[in-house]
Amino acid sequence: MRFIVRRLGFFVVTLWAAVTLNFLIPRLMPGNPAIAMMARYRGRISPQTLHALEVAFGVNSHQSLFRAYLAYLANIARGRFGTSLTFFPDTVTHQVLQALPWTLALVGLTTIFAFILGTLIGLLSAWRRGGMLDSVMPPIFVITSAFPYFWLALIAIWLFSIKLGWLPESGGYNITDTVGWSWGFVGDAVEHSILPALTILVTAIGAWILTMRNNMISVLSEDYVRMARAKGLKPWRVMWTYAGRNAILPNLTGFAMSLGFVVSGAILVEFVFNYPGVGWMFLQSVENQDYALMQGLFLMITVTVLLAILAADVATAMLDPRTRDVR
Amino acid sequence: MTEAPLTVPQLADAGTAPPGAPAGEAPPAARSRSGPAANVWRAIGHNRKALVGIAMLAFFAVVAAFPGQIAPDDPQAEIYQPGAGPSLHHLLGTTAYGQDIFSQLVWGTRLSFVIAFAVGGLATALAVLVGVSAAYLGGLGDGILSLITDVILVIPIFPLVIVIAAYQKNAGLLTLIIVLGALGWSYGARQLRSQTLSMRTRDFLMAARVRGERKLYIILFEILPTMTSLIVAAFLGGALYAVLTAAGLQFIGLGDPNSQSWGTMLYWAENNEALGAGMPLWAIAPGVCVALLGAAFALVNYAFDEISNPALRPVRRRKSVDVER
Numbered sequence: 001m002r003f004i005v006r007r008l009g010f011f012v013v014t015l016w017a018a019v020t021l022n023f024l025i026p027r028l029m030p031g032n033p034a035i036a037m038m039a040r041y042r043g044r045i046s047p048q049t050l051h052a053l054e055v056a057f058g059v060n061s062h063q064s065l066f067r068a069y070l071a072y073l074a075n076i077a078r079g080r081f082g083t084s085l086t087f088f089p090d091t092v093t094h095q096v097l098q099a100l101p102w103t104l105a106l107v108g109l110t111t112i113f114a115f116i117l118g119t120l121i122g123l124l125s126a127w128r129r130g131g132m133l134d135s136v137m138p139p140i141f142v143i144t145s146a147f148p149y150f151w152l153a154l155i156a157i158w159l160f161s162i163k164l165g166w167l168p169e170s171g172g173y174n175i176t177d178t179v180g181w182s183w184g185f186v187g188d189a190v191e192h193s194i195l196p197a198l199t200i201l202v203t204a205i206g207a208w209i210l211t212m213r214n215n216m217i218s219v220l221s222e223d224y225v226r227m228a229r230a231k232g233l234k235p236w237r238v239m240w241t242y243a244g245r246n247a248i249l250p251n252l253t254g255f256a257m258s259l260g261f262v263v264s265g266a267i268l269v270e271f272v273f274n275y276p277g278v279g280w281m282f283l284q285s286v287e288n289q290d291y292a293l294m295q296g297l298f299l300m301i302t303v304t305v306l307l308a309i310l311a312a313d314v315a316t317a318m319l320d321p322r323t324r325d326v327r
Numbered sequence: 328m329t330e331a332p333l334t335v336p337q338l339a340d341a342g343t344a345p346p347g348a349p350a351g352e353a354p355p356a357a358r359s360r361s362g363p364a365a366n367v368w369r370a371i372g373h374n375r376k377a378l379v380g381i382a383m384l385a386f387f388a389v390v391a392a393f394p395g396q397i398a399p400d401d402p403q404a405e406i407y408q409p410g411a412g413p414s415l416h417h418l419l420g421t422t423a424y425g426q427d428i429f430s431q432l433v434w435g436t437r438l439s440f441v442i443a444f445a446v447g448g449l450a451t452a453l454a455v456l457v458g459v460s461a462a463y464l465g466g467l468g469d470g471i472l473s474l475i476t477d478v479i480l481v482i483p484i485f486p487l488v489i490v491i492a493a494y495q496k497n498a499g500l501l502t503l504i505i506v507l508g509a510l511g512w513s514y515g516a517r518q519l520r521s522q523t524l525s526m527r528t529r530d531f532l533m534a535a536r537v538r539g540e541r542k543l544y545i546i547l548f549e550i551l552p553t554m555t556s557l558i559v560a561a562f563l564g565g566a567l568y569a570v571l572t573a574a575g576l577q578f579i580g581l582g583d584p585n586s587q588s589w590g591t592m593l594y595w596a597e598n599n600e601a602l603g604a605g606m607p608l609w610a611i612a613p614g615v616c617v618a619l620l621g622a623a624f625a626l627v628n629y630a631f632d633e634i635s636n637p638a639l640r641p642v643r644r645r646k647s648v649d650v651e652r
Contacts, residue, residue: 014478021482025490139376142629146621148571150578151593151614158602158611214632214639257480257514264485268575272597282486283579286493294493298486305483 007313011306018302022295023072027065081296092296095281100300103277107266108308110197111204115255118205119248122212126220126247127239137209145206149265153199153272160195167195170274196273204262211254215247222246245319252316256309263305278304374633380626387620390433391440400430402587420608424595431592432612438588439620442504442573447566449508451515454561458519459546462527473520480513485572492581503573503582511568515561522557523550556631563628567621574617589613 075081081092125133161169168191219225220243228242267279274280278297285293372378390397403426420428461472491506526532535545551558576582577590580598584591596602596610633639 010474010477013474014481017478018482021487022490026494138629139626142376142625143618143622146567146571146625147618148574148578148614148621150575151618154593154597154602154610154614158607162603210629217639260481260483260485263483264572264575267486267489268578271579282489286489286579286581289493291493294490298490301483301486306481309481 003317004314007310011310014306015303018299019073019076020069022299023069026291026295076299081292081299092293095293096278096296096300099276099278099281099297100304102275103266103270103279104304106193106196106270106275106277107200107263107279110200111259111262111266114201114204115208117201118208119212119251121205122209122251123216123239123244123247125209126213126216127243129217134213138213141206141209143206144202145204145210147203148268149199149203150268150272152203153196153269156195156199157272168192169195192273192275196269196275199269200262200266203265207258207261208251208255212247212251215250216243219243219247249316249320252312252319256312259305259308263301267301374630376626376633377630380623380628380630383619383623384627387436387440387623391437394430394434394437397433400427402426402431402434420606428592428609428612431587432589432616434587435589435592435613436616438500438586439570439573439590439617442500442507443566443570443620443624445504446507446511446569446573447562449504450511450565450569451558451562453508453512454515454519454565455551455558457512458516459523459550461516462520462523463542463546469520473517476513476516476520479510480517484510484568485575488572488576489579489581492576499583500586503576507569507572508565511565511572512561514564515557518557519554519561522554526550526553556634560628560631563624563631567624567628570617570621570624589616593617 079093081096121133121137125131125137128134157169160166222243225238225243228238233242263279267282269275270277270279271283278301282294282297282301285291285297457472457476461469461476464472487510488506495502532545532549535549540549573582573588574590574593577586577588578593578597580594582588582590582594584594590613592613593610596606596613599606599609602610
């Protein structure tokens, strides 16, 4: 329980740091471009909205920095991220909530799948040390984990969409479809997600294979594994319940730490595929200089990553008794 | 070097240890008398992954140093037939603007290389500074520094860099290097901290303290040399992250669009739909270069893992496992 409380505290501190960065960045930059952006929209949006934007970005305000900061924190706490200018008069919150399911389905599921698959491959390759899997896999995945996600996405489009014509090259669904829970639409969405999902899978999986393999090698020389072998237990039992279980724990921590990296790559994958998720919308807002939407999305991405890390922490606490007693 | 029996402390992997757990003992290479640096170099010579990676880095270094000799064409000049395929005059064809893709590629090497080494160097310096001093300060100082390290570690860096870049349009190379360096040190700092913690009570450090050496001397001349491989790993990881992040930024148009780099090439290629318009090399070639440079850093990095942790080295015969049974 202590462990979870400590991790919750860390979650809150990190979230606070992200919100504070979000507040400070526009104010610290020389020649705040948000001013230029607002000048363009003057007259087109209501005075209240304009005023809210001015408060959010620290323009024309006679408030002290500290008071503005408190007001900002209060707004964020109540879920008010401001108004999107690209999708005016829609609020940022509504826009973000529209994009979120797409990203959770694509990036979330793919990441979990990559983690499970990578852990399994790493476990097997360490178990059969020097075997086929072990001599071929590590060098290949060292190299693929260094690939830029967006380049692999471009190659996938070129090969499978343009040259072979097997799969659609952009979007999350056919624009002729009506969005809803019909078989046709879901099937179409799945078809559109295959290429982006494969791209994320191929680049993300390498890191987990390698760390799992290294953990497993370390654990395999522990005394309790030797004892399990000496007792004459079946090899698969030694592999799963003795070595595997213990080797997974550090890999979960590694999962939490490399998540930010995967999300960064996924943003570019969504961009290349025009996939209607958070990453694509984030880059659109950058292009349109829609700063309120951009900053709301940045917070959203951070919160999602932090929640996933918290989930990994809870899983660690459940699997590892040491985190429950110690300290 | 004969394979020593694998003892548990040697196997503890600093890179994947759970938070708070002490990292592995110093690598055996660091313990011998002939100096850690010499041993590291010898180990590299015996590691095929390291050799391949270093050869690739050397190749890119030469290209980055002498682009004019390799590709005499002006990379920016829009003077050739646009959209031409590969030929003897244009090894990789031309862009939609009539520029030579091969010379763009060659000239672009320099910027990627500079960013990789500058960011890697800056991030490593910060990692050493924060990691070692956190471990050495202990108490509240350690608590604060570790918290900052962990926060930066989990905040998604790339979106944050994009937000900064969106406000700082067309910021110069120096800004890019400082921002990437200031955000990319946390992983290395964490590892260096746990390694330093595990060494604090070692005899040779006790001896140095008893001799009355100053703290700075102990840190610089007693602790740091034993962590050569971790420091190199921090540098390589930072360089890899810099190559990929900078290319990503340039690709989405947040770099300087007039600079000569691989990411900028990809940006223009994507804007002109090079893949669909029959100029696939325009998009593929710079991506291959980013991937190769990244792979070179990753290969050397992985080799360093194997060097500092002998258990990870590839087994030729399944000796180590069988003997122990």
